[in-house]
Amino acid sequence: MMPRTKGEESKRKLLQAAEELFAKKGFQSTKISEIVANAGLTQAAFYLYFKSKEDIFQQMIQDFDQQIIDLSDAGKKVVELVPNDIKSYVTNMFIQLFTVLGKNPNLTRIALQHATESDQIRKKIVEQIANNMSNNQRFGIVKEEIDTWVAAEAIVAVTERLVNRYLLTGEKTEKELGEQVARMFLSGILNHSKSGD
Amino acid sequence: MMPRTKGEESKRKLLQAAEELFAKKGFQSTKISEIVANAGLTQAAFYLYFKSKEDIFQQMIQDFDQQIIDLSDAGKKVVELVPNDIKSYVTNMFIQLFTVLGKNPNLTRIALQHATESDQIRKKIVEQIANNMSNNQRFGIVKEEIDTWVAAEAIVAVTERLVNRYLLTGEKTEKELGEQVARMFLSGILNHSKSGD
Amino acid sequence: MMPRTKGEESKRKLLQAAEELFAKKGFQSTKISEIVANAGLTQAAFYLYFKSKEDIFQQMIQDFDQQIIDLSDAGKKVVELVPNDIKSYVTNMFIQLFTVLGKNPNLTRIALQHATESDQIRKKIVEQIANNMSNNQRFGIVKEEIDTWVAAEAIVAVTERLVNRYLLTGEKTEKELGEQVARMFLSGILNHSKSGD
Amino acid sequence: MMPRTKGEESKRKLLQAAEELFAKKGFQSTKISEIVANAGLTQAAFYLYFKSKEDIFQQMIQDFDQQIIDLSDAGKKVVELVPNDIKSYVTNMFIQLFTVLGKNPNLTRIALQHATESDQIRKKIVEQIANNMSNNQRFGIVKEEIDTWVAAEAIVAVTERLVNRYLLTGEKTEKELGEQVARMFLSGILNHSKSGD
DNA sequence: TATGAATGAGGCTTCATTCAT
DNA sequence: GATGAATGAAGCCTCATTCAT
Numbered sequence: 124m125m126p127r128t129k130g131e132e133s134k135r136k137l138l139q140a141a142e143e144l145f146a147k148k149g150f151q152s153t154k155i156s157e158i159v160a161n162a163g164l165t166q167a168a169f170y171l172y173f174k175s176k177e178d179i180f181q182q183m184i185q186d187f188d189q190q191i192i193d194l195s196d197a198g199k200k201v202v203e204l205v206p207n208d209i210k211s212y213v214t215n216m217f218i219q220l221f222t223v224l225g226k227n228p229n230l231t232r233i234a235l236q237h238a239t240e241s242d243q244i245r246k247k248i249v250e251q252i253a254n255n256m257s258n259n260q261r262f263g264i265v266k267e268e269i270d271t272w273v274a275a276e277a278i279v280a281v282t283e284r285l286v287n288r289y290l291l292t293g294e295k296t297e298k299e300l301g302e303q304v305a306r307m308f309l310s311g312i313l314n315h316s317k318s319g320d
Numbered sequence: 321m322m323p324r325t326k327g328e329e330s331k332r333k334l335l336q337a338a339e340e341l342f343a344k345k346g347f348q349s350t351k352i353s354e355i356v357a358n359a360g361l362t363q364a365a366f367y368l369y370f371k372s373k374e375d376i377f378q379q380m381i382q383d384f385d386q387q388i389i390d391l392s393d394a395g396k397k398v399v400e401l402v403p404n405d406i407k408s409y410v411t412n413m414f415i416q417l418f419t420v421l422g423k424n425p426n427l428t429r430i431a432l433q434h435a436t437e438s439d440q441i442r443k444k445i446v447e448q449i450a451n452n453m454s455n456n457q458r459f460g461i462v463k464e465e466i467d468t469w470v471a472a473e474a475i476v477a478v479t480e481r482l483v484n485r486y487l488l489t490g491e492k493t494e495k496e497l498g499e500q501v502a503r504m505f506l507s508g509i510l511n512h513s514k515s516g517d
Numbered sequence: 518m519m520p521r522t523k524g525e526e527s528k529r530k531l532l533q534a535a536e537e538l539f540a541k542k543g544f545q546s547t548k549i550s551e552i553v554a555n556a557g558l559t560q561a562a563f564y565l566y567f568k569s570k571e572d573i574f575q576q577m578i579q580d581f582d583q584q585i586i587d588l589s590d591a592g593k594k595v596v597e598l599v600p601n602d603i604k605s606y607v608t609n610m611f612i613q614l615f616t617v618l619g620k621n622p623n624l625t626r627i628a629l630q631h632a633t634e635s636d637q638i639r640k641k642i643v644e645q646i647a648n649n650m651s652n653n654q655r656f657g658i659v660k661e662e663i664d665t666w667v668a669a670e671a672i673v674a675v676t677e678r679l680v681n682r683y684l685l686t687g688e689k690t691e692k693e694l695g696e697q698v699a700r701m702f703l704s705g706i707l708n709h710s711k712s713g714d
Numbered sequence: 715m716m717p718r719t720k721g722e723e724s725k726r727k728l729l730q731a732a733e734e735l736f737a738k739k740g741f742q743s744t745k746i747s748e749i750v751a752n753a754g755l756t757q758a759a760f761y762l763y764f765k766s767k768e769d770i771f772q773q774m775i776q777d778f779d780q781q782i783i784d785l786s787d788a789g790k791k792v793v794e795l796v797p798n799d800i801k802s803y804v805t806n807m808f809i810q811l812f813t814v815l816g817k818n819p820n821l822t823r824i825a826l827q828h829a830t831e832s833d834q835i836r837k838k839i840v841e842q843i844a845n846n847m848s849n850n851q852r853f854g855i856v857k858e859e860i861d862t863w864v865a866a867e868a869i870v871a872v873t874e875r876l877v878n879r880y881l882l883t884g885e886k887t888e889k890e891l892g893e894q895v896a897r898m899f900l901s902g903i904l905n906h907s908k909s910g911d
Numbered sequence: 912t913a914t915g916a917a918t919g920a921g922g923c924t925t926c927a928t929t930c931a932t
Numbered sequence: 933g934a935t936g937a938a939t940g941a942a943g944c945c946t947c948a949t950t951c952a953t
Contacts (some may be wrong), residue, residue, distance in 0.1 A: 527788055528718075529838075539769035543740075543742065545740065545743050546742055546771075566741055580907060582742075595869065630904070634837075660897075662892055663894075663898070667880065667886075667891070667894050668845065668898060669878065670872075670875055670876060670879055670880075671872040671875070671876065671895065671898060673875075674871040674872050674874065674875035674876075675868040675871050675872055677866055677871065678868070678870075678871035679864065679868065679871075683864065683867075689864075694864070697860075697861055697864050700857075700859065700860070701860070701865060701868060701899060702899070
């Protein structure tokens with residue numbers, strides 16, 4: 124994990140600098156000159172490791188993308204379980220979502236902003252949540268009248284925004300947010316169950 | 321409403337073109353050359369009506385800003401009413417919100433994206449909703465344990481996203497979305513009332 | 518002299534405005550938009566009276582040029598006279614020079630600055646003075662060892678500068694400057710004569 | 715003195731080209747495209763070394779400014795000496811002045827033309843000469859009736875013009891001009907002394 | 912006699928990218 | 933593995949000038 128060679132170290136520095144700048148100023152507004160300055164290198168060095176500005180962006184997203192996929196896969200496995208305590212299950216899922224996105228606030232911001240890419244990533248997350256929810260709808264856990272795609276979009280939008288607004292600023296923790304959101308959505312989405320509050 | 325002079329017509333065309341492009345590609349990525357091309361004018365003409373790219377943006381936002389303020393004011397008046405049918409009241413509020421933002425999907429997208437400005441506008445909307453909700457909290461209508469600011473941010477985030485995802489594409493109407501969202505949030509936010517479904 | 522028609526009046530206003538601006542900011546830095554603004558007209562109107570920016574400049578210079586030629590001619594006539602009082606004659610010449618240039622401080626400034634033109638006008642003035650002086654050299658009035666062309670250039674340079682520095686600012690009058698300059702140059706240029714101080 | 719690195723060499727070429735063009739065509743009329751063309755570089759290269767057109771101008775002036783200050787300081791030291799041979803002293807001063815300005819004919823022209831800056835630089839030179847002269851006036855060397863500031867302005871104007879007219883063209887040397895000018899001004903400014911011609 | 916509207920050409924400046932060392 | 937130097941392409945903006953009315 125720790126870079127061995129000087130080259131790997133330089134590349135890491137560049138990725139790090141780019142991540143911070145992209146998050147702070149957006150992709151377009153971030154200049155290569157700024158990235159290399161923040162990384163303590165020259166502009167030419169940048170092109171030793173990346174083919175273009177777009178390239179560094181892609182490489183940056185990839186890792187993040189993988190984490191999302193992992194979350195997604197984890198999600199799939201949980202689907203089959205019919206939880207005793209639905210409420211805590213859902214709350215947990217929210218906390219998980221906040222945790223993944225909150226661990227990479229910069230990447231979250233970047234990924235969900237960059238036009239083309241964001242749609243890809245967002246789509247993956249939304250898809251995973253929607254499928255999950257549809258499944259639970261078949262089990263009678265999620266209300267019939269809920270449009271699971273709309274709900275999934277809503278959940279992602281809320282999570283994304285609250286990460287930026289409260290997690291990034293340190294005003295609230297993953298747990299607090301997860302609980303708040305669960306509370307807001309739960310009884311709207313789930314059927315009245317004995318496990319409700 | 322219809323511009324009388326040629327100049328006014330040209331300015332309108334430029335604003336129109338800019339709005340579409342800003343919404344589609346973002347402020348930074350939109351080139352003045354594209355705006356004027358879409359408006360059927362030359363680049364020099366642009367500067368007959370706007371001092372800079374930032375200027376056209378500001379002028380564009382102003383109108384929208386006013387509509388938001390109007391909505392805000394309308395909202396304040398409704399606060400005092402203790403509705404018999406809370407559910408339909410809230411649903412209505414959501415439909416209203418979708419309608420205002422949905423009427424200006426481009427502007428919504430632009431305003432809520434452009435760094436500095438977005439914070440201003442978003443803040444106004446969120447503030448209005450949060451205050452409204454806090455009021456209702458005092459009346460015992462909204463649950464104690466809800467953080468109204470978090471909830472308001474959530475509502476705006478959801479609305480914004482669904483407008484872009486479903487209203488803009490024509491896949492759903494304001495009414496459909498308003499009802500869906502009300503359904504999702506309602507029982508999470510409101511106390512169990514006889515007016516619930 | 519007073520313009521009869523509206524057109525003449527407009528043209529006069531434009532010339533007036535241009536003169537002031539050219540003098541204050543130079544030819545290049547003065548924009549047509551500024552000229553017409555100062556004249557209370559539109560840019561299109563400008564082209565009713567002048568073919569181009571260069572054109573208004575030329576027309577402006579012409580009048581001035583004529584005055585210089587007139588001074589020149591007057592100078593020639595005086596040459597033949599062998600004055601009794603050389604000192605007062607020279608002083609007078611200086612006062613005259615200051616008067617002509619001082620009457621048109623703007624034009625002086627403009628004419629002597631605008632690259633191409635200035636050389637023409639300056640040349641005329643210098644030539645006239647140099648010839649005059651050479652003549653007087655033959656009469657033994659001006660010292661043999663004086664290079665009359667150098668002296669003439671010097672005289673014009675001094676006059677030009679002092680007009681700008683002291684006449685334009687109102688700090689000194691033509692008379693004062695004429696006398697000062699005469700005093701400075703006289704005994705350097707003229708042979709010791711009984712009319713010296 | 716000779717630039718070591720390629721970059722320094724390029725910067726030097728740009729300064730050189732700019733100097734010539736500014737002198738020939740004035741600041742405003744000189745385009746950056748012309749400067750870089752004359753320096754054999756591209757327009758982008760210009761911005762490797764200078765922040766703007768104004769910037770290259772400032773850097774150019776600085777050196778010159780320093781030389782003027784040095785001359786000024788040298789001048790101050792000489793003030794105290796009551797020279798035996800005033801004439802040769804003054805002649806020398808003129809030769810010195812011609813030499814400094816003549817060594818940088820372009821800069822002289824530029825510095826004394828560019829509005830804001832020129833006033834600064836000209837003022838410095840004029841001030842130095844005027845003070846010098848006032849001092850000598852107290853010693854009875856310079857005539858009472860001479861306005862030393864007017865005289866100083868005159869001297870600078872003459873020097874400036876003759877440098878451009880005769881030194882730049884190679885028609886006359888510093889020595890020749892210095893002597894001519896000394897001759898013209900000397901007896902006008904100085905009291906009749908045994909050291910006069 | 913004048914104006915409202917528009918434009919072509921060109922200026923300054925920025926930036927991602929390349930290449931020789 | 934890195935840098936100093938340079939560039940091409942493109943962006944924003946200005947300004948003298950034109951033309952229909």
